[in-house]
Amino acid sequence: xxxxxxxxxxxxxxxxxxxxxxxxxxxxxxxxxxxxxxxxxxxxxxxxxxxxxxxxxxxxxxxxxxxxxxxxxxxxxxxxxxxxxxxxxxxxxxxxxxxxxxxxxxxxxxxxxxxxxxxxxxxxxxxxxxxxxxxxxxxxxxxxxxxxxxxxxxxxxxxxxxxxxxxxxxxxxxxxxxxxxxxxxxxxxxxxxxxxxxxxxxx
Amino acid sequence: xxxxxxxxxxxxxxxxxxxxxxxxxxxxxxxxxxxxxxxxxxxxxxxxxxxxxxxxxxxxxxxxxxxxxxxxxxxxxxxxxxxxxxxxxxxxxxxxxxxxxxxxxxxxxxxxxxxxxxxxxxxxxxxxxxxxxxxxxxxxxxxxxxxxxxxxxxxxxxxxxxxxxxxxxxxxxxxxxxxxxxxxxxxxxxxxxxxxxxxxxxx
Numbered sequence: 515x516x517x518x519x520x521x522x523x524x525x526x527x528x529x530x531x532x533x534x535x536x537x538x539x540x541x542x543x544x545x546x547x548x549x550x551x552x553x554x555x556x557x558x559x560x561x562x563x564x565x566x567x568x569x570x571x572x573x574x575x576x577x578x579x580x581x582x583x584x585x586x587x588x589x590x591x592x593x594x595x596x597x598x599x600x601x602x603x604x605x606x607x608x609x610x611x612x613x614x615x616x617x618x619x620x621x622x623x624x625x626x627x628x629x630x631x632x633x634x635x636x637x638x639x640x641x642x643x644x645x646x647x648x649x650x651x652x653x654x655x656x657x658x659x660x661x662x663x664x665x666x667x668x669x670x671x672x673x674x675x676x677x678x679x680x681x682x683x684x685x686x687x688x689x690x691x692x693x694x695x696x697x698x699x700x701x702x703x704x705x706x707x708x709x710x711x712x713x714x715x716x717x
Numbered sequence: 718x719x720x721x722x723x724x725x726x727x728x729x730x731x732x733x734x735x736x737x738x739x740x741x742x743x744x745x746x747x748x749x750x751x752x753x754x755x756x757x758x759x760x761x762x763x764x765x766x767x768x769x770x771x772x773x774x775x776x777x778x779x780x781x782x783x784x785x786x787x788x789x790x791x792x793x794x795x796x797x798x799x800x801x802x803x804x805x806x807x808x809x810x811x812x813x814x815x816x817x818x819x820x821x822x823x824x825x826x827x828x829x830x831x832x833x834x835x836x837x838x839x840x841x842x843x844x845x846x847x848x849x850x851x852x853x854x855x856x857x858x859x860x861x862x863x864x865x866x867x868x869x870x871x872x873x874x875x876x877x878x879x880x881x882x883x884x885x886x887x888x889x890x891x892x893x894x895x896x897x898x899x900x901x902x903x904x905x906x907x908x909x910x911x912x913x914x915x916x917x918x919x920x
Binding site: 548623627648682689702703717 | 747748749750751752753826827830831833834835836837838843846847850851854875876878879880882883884885886887888889890891892893894896897898901902904905906907908909910912913914915916917920
C-alpha cells in the first residue's frame with residue numbers, strides 16, 4: 515500500500531467512524547432527548563470506548579452541528595439540481611409530490627424537532643442552526659432571484675426573502691404535521707401545497 | 718360567606734394554583750427540557766411543596782396535556798370567531814397579518830417545540846397531541862366545509878382535509894422559522910402567506 519493509499523484509507527475510516535457516532539447519537543437523542551443522552555451512552559451505542567468518541571466529536575453540541583451540516587448539504591444538493599433546470603420556479607412546483615413525501619416520511623423528523631427544541635433554549639445550538647439556515651437561504655435566494663428575473667417577476671431582496679420564509683415554513687411545517695396526523699391522505703395535501711407554491715412563487 | 722360563595726372561591730383558587738404550576742413548568746421545560754425538568758424542580762419554581770403539586774397534576778405528562786388543552790381552547794376561540802363571519806374563507810385571508818404575527822412572535826414557541834419533540838419519541842405524549850389535533854381539525858373541517866359550500870367550491874372531506882393539513886403546516890412552520898430567522902422582515906412574509914392561503918382556500 516502506498517503512502518497516499520494509506521492516507522486515503524485512514525480518512526475513509528475516520529469518515530465511517532464519524533458516521534457511526536452520528537447514527538448512534540440519532541438513536542440516543544431519539545430515545546432520551548438531547549439532554550438525557552450522555553456522550554458515554556452515545557459512545558457505547560456506537561460500539562466505541564468512552565474516550566475514543568472524543569477523537570471525532572468533542573461534545574454533544576459538535577454532534578448536533580454535524581447533523582445540521584448534513585442538512586445543509588442535503589439542501590445544497592436540492593438547490594444545485596434546481597438551478598440546472600430551464601425554469602427553476604416551475605421545477606419547484608413540479609417537484610411538489612416528491613418534496614411533500616420527503617418531508618412527511620422523513621426519518622430525520624424526530625431529530626430535527628429535537629434540534630429545533632434545543633435551539634429554542636440553548637444559545638450555542640441556536641447559533642449553529644441560524645448560521646446553517648443563513649447559508650441555505652443565501653443559496654436559495656440566488657436561485658429564486660435568477661428564476662424570477664427570468665420570468666420578469668419582482669426579484670427584489672425583500673420580496674424574495676418573504677417568499678423564501680413562507681415556502682420554507684410550509685415544508686418545515688410538514689415535518690410537524692407528520693407528528694400530529696401521520697395517516698393524513700397524501701394526494702390532497704400535495705394538491706394544496708402545489709397551489710400554495712404556485713401562488714407564492716409566481717406572484 | 719355563603720356555602721356557594723366559598724365553593725366558588727375554592728374552585729377559583731384551585732384554578733389560580735393550576736395556572737401557577739403551568740407557568741412554572743413552562744419556565745422549567747424551557748430551561749432544562751421536558752426530560753431535564755423534575756416535578757420537584759417545577760413545584761419549587763411554583764412556590765409549592767414537592768407534595769402539594771400532585772394535588773393539581775399527577776405527572777409531567779399531565780402538565781403537558783394541560784398545555785396542549787390550552788392550545789385547543791385557543792384554536793377553538795379562533796374558529797368560533799371565524800364561523801361568525803359572513804365569509805370565513807375571506808376572513809382567514811384577511812387575518813393573515815395577525816395570524817403570521819401571532820405565530821412568529823408567540824411566547825409559546827419554545828414550549829410547543831419541546832412538546833412536539835417529546836411527542837416524536839414518547840407514545841403517551843404523541844397520543845395526547847394527536848387527540849387534541851384531531852379535535853381541532855374536526856372543528857376546523859366543519860368551518861371550512863360550510864365556508865366552501867357557501868362559495869360553491871369542492872367541499873369533499875378529502876379536499877378539505879388536504880387543504881387543512883397544508884394550511885396548518887404553514888402556520889406550524891412559522892413557529893419553526895422564528896427559531897431560524899428571528900429578524901426576518903414581516904411584510905413580505907405576510908404577503909406570501911396571504912397569496913398561499915388565498916390559493917389554497919379558493920381552489
